[in-house]
Amino acid sequence: MQLTFKNCVTCLVIALACCLVQQVLMEAVAQEQPQGPAAGAAASTKSGGADGAWSPALTGERRPLYRLRKSDVLAIAFTFSPEFDQTVTVQPDGLITLKGIEQLRAEGLTVPELEQALTSAYATILHEPEITITLKDFDKPYFVASGEVARPGKYELRADTTVNEAVAIAGGFTAQARQSQVVLFRHVSEELVESRVLDVKAMLKSRRLEEDFHLRPGDLVYVPQTTMSKIRKYLPASNLGLYLNPTQF
Numbered sequence: 001m002q003l004t005f006k007n008c009v010t011c012l013v014i015a016l017a018c019c020l021v022q023q024v025l026m027e028a029v030a031q032e033q034p035q036g037p038a039a040g041a042a043a044s045t046k047s048g049g050a051d052g053a054w055s056p057a058l059t060g061e062r063r064p065l066y067r068l069r070k071s072d073v074l075a076i077a078f079t080f081s082p083e084f085d086q087t088v089t090v091q092p093d094g095l096i097t098l099k100g101i102e103q104l105r106a107e108g109l110t111v112p113e114l115e116q117a118l119t120s121a122y123a124t125i126l127h128e129p130e131i132t133i134t135l136k137d138f139d140k141p142y143f144v145a146s147g148e149v150a151r152p153g154k155y156e157l158r159a160d161t162t163v164n165e166a167v168a169i170a171g172g173f174t175a176q177a178r179q180s181q182v183v184l185f186r187h188v189s190e191e192l193v194e195s196r197v198l199d200v201k202a203m204l205k206s207r208r209l210e211e212d213f214h215l216r217p218g219d220l221v222y223v224p225q226t227t228m229s230k231i232r233k234y235l236p237a238s239n240l241g242l243y244l245n246p247t248q249f
Helices: 002-032 037-041 111-122 163-169 200-206 227-232 237-244
Strands: 073-078 086-089 131-137 142-147 153-156 182-187 193-198 220-223
Touching: 073 111, 111 131, 142 163, 163 182, 163 200, 163 220
Parallel strands: 142 220
Antiparallel strands: 073 086, 073 131, 142 153, 182 193, 182 220
């Protein structure tokens, strides 16, 4: 009987050890799995999602390469064929007119992408062309601050700027600002705009500025008005105190 009892204890210990090992292995495997969009979107403002959903515009590189726009001026230099050197302007239709070849679309491309496109196009008339493009004039990067800020308007985006810094540049919040629902609008394309609602009040209170969004050229920061400030203008000034202090009844 004693031998049987020892055998039972031994089997129980082995079974418990196997369960612990299996649990540790499962946790290790789970930690190694890459997080997909759903996991990233659940990380509040760190995810860069638009209103909790995975967003292509509000994620990605913080400092992406500049993409050409209408009216940008480009100097195109040919190392071995200087007779093809030229200065072109991106037309309202997004095309550029070039020497010796047909027009090419430049709007939306980065400078390296356009250099590659020109190299391929000129390879039909030149032997292994070597092309360098210099951006001579362009629309300065900007952001727009509107709504309940002291100085709404368009501002140059001269450096890495966050939403909180943008509000400060625009003079800060007004007394009617709803600081818990600041909206960041960002263009995905000419037709599509994504948005993100930021609780700036809670962010500043918790001192977690690492959750602050970094602006990109063309972003719009909108600060809405509080509900009380919206209805206040419809209330008689003499009776306004009664609505704000109901204990006077």
